[in-house]
Amino acid sequence: xxxxxxxxxxxxxxxxxxxxxxxxxxxxxxxxxxxxxxxxxxxxxxxxxxxxxxxxxxxxxxxxxxxxxxxxxxxxxxxxxxxxxxxxxxxxxxxxxxxxxxxxxxxxxxxxxxxxxxxxxxxxxxxxxxxxxxxxxxxxxxxxxxxxxxxxxxxxxxxxxxxxxxxxxxxxxxxxxxxxxxxxxxxxxxxxxxxxxxxxxxxxxxxxxxxxxxxxxxxxxxxxxxxxxxxxxxxxxxxxxxxxxxxxxxxxxxxxxxxxxxxxxxxxxxxxxxxxxxxxxxxxxxxxxxxxxxxx
Numbered sequence: 001x002x003x004x005x006x007x008x009x010x011x012x013x014x015x016x017x018x019x020x021x022x023x024x025x026x027x028x029x030x031x032x033x034x035x036x037x038x039x040x041x042x043x044x045x046x047x048x049x050x051x052x053x054x055x056x057x058x059x060x061x062x063x064x065x066x067x068x069x070x071x072x073x074x075x076x077x078x079x080x081x082x083x084x085x086x087x088x089x090x091x092x093x094x095x096x097x098x099x100x101x102x103x104x105x106x107x108x109x110x111x112x113x114x115x116x117x118x119x120x121x122x123x124x125x126x127x128x129x130x131x132x133x134x135x136x137x138x139x140x141x142x143x144x145x146x147x148x149x150x151x152x153x154x155x156x157x158x159x160x161x162x163x164x165x166x167x168x169x170x171x172x173x174x175x176x177x178x179x180x181x182x183x184x185x186x187x188x189x190x191x192x193x194x195x196x197x198x199x200x201x202x203x204x205x206x207x208x209x210x211x212x213x214x215x216x217x218x219x220x221x222x223x224x225x226x227x228x229x230x231x232x233x234x235x236x237x238x239x240x241x242x243x244x245x246x247x248x249x250x251x252x253x254x255x256x257x258x259x260x261x262x263x264x265x266x267x268x269x270x271x272x273x274x275x276x277x278x279x280x281x282x283x284x285x286x287x288x289x290x291x292x293x294x295x296x
Contacts, residue, residue: 033271039264047260062265066250072266075246078155082230082242083223085159087216090166095212097167098174099200103186113175119168125228131161132232153239158230162223170215177211178204213281221274243270 039047041058067073100106101113135157139149151157181204189199205212227244234241241249250266 036264036267040268042261044259044261059261062261065262066265066269070250070262070266072246072269075241075243076269078240079224079243082155082159083220085156086162086223087219089160089163090170090219094167094170094174095205098171099178099204102175102178116168116171120172124165128229128232153234153236155240158233161229166219166222170219173215174211177208181207217277217281220277224274
């Protein structure tokens, strides 16, 4: 009886510890986010008082200035284009590749799986310089042949680089999910005369919807917030820039100009799309991370 009471007390203590830890982590994350939102609607004079004071009013002009004067509007459009293109290219390549690697045995399959697994352990930030040098040399060659290069300072090339660097993680995640799906549905489709591609598009991909949404969300966050590759490949002072690079320039400029409200409004513009996307796909994201499909 004593052992039972001791075990129950230990279990209650463990649960209490988990709740306290989760609440503490939530506070550590939510308080800075809420502070940035409050700071984005403050006037500059309010930043010289108590930093935790509530805004005296809602000064929405900060967002107007950030959008127009600081070119955050054009930077956001560039980020939307790059992110959408990168996700489209990534899914077009990764979905069929993950399906083939998880459902079929063929010559070179183990080598491809090993190569993609190895790619998981390569931090893309370490290979930015070689990527830049390859594109620069390609640009120089194109200028000699065609008179003009297009590999640098090009948002479409940037989207291709994003998609290529995200392939190992995406294929690993999708193929792991595809392996858990039963073969019965595909075999029934083959008996009815369906081709491999039709079975893939009509049966497997709809069944893997939670996993695909998870991949889209993770890669959206990665592409949307990435700035090292963008800053390197879009290095022209007068060229197009993505939102994180534009925000970095805005922060450097506004710190010296003491336009803190505009700076925090720019931060909110970067955060808002990711928060909205998370709210929209929260349920599917949970399913994709916890459900492995029916085992056959």
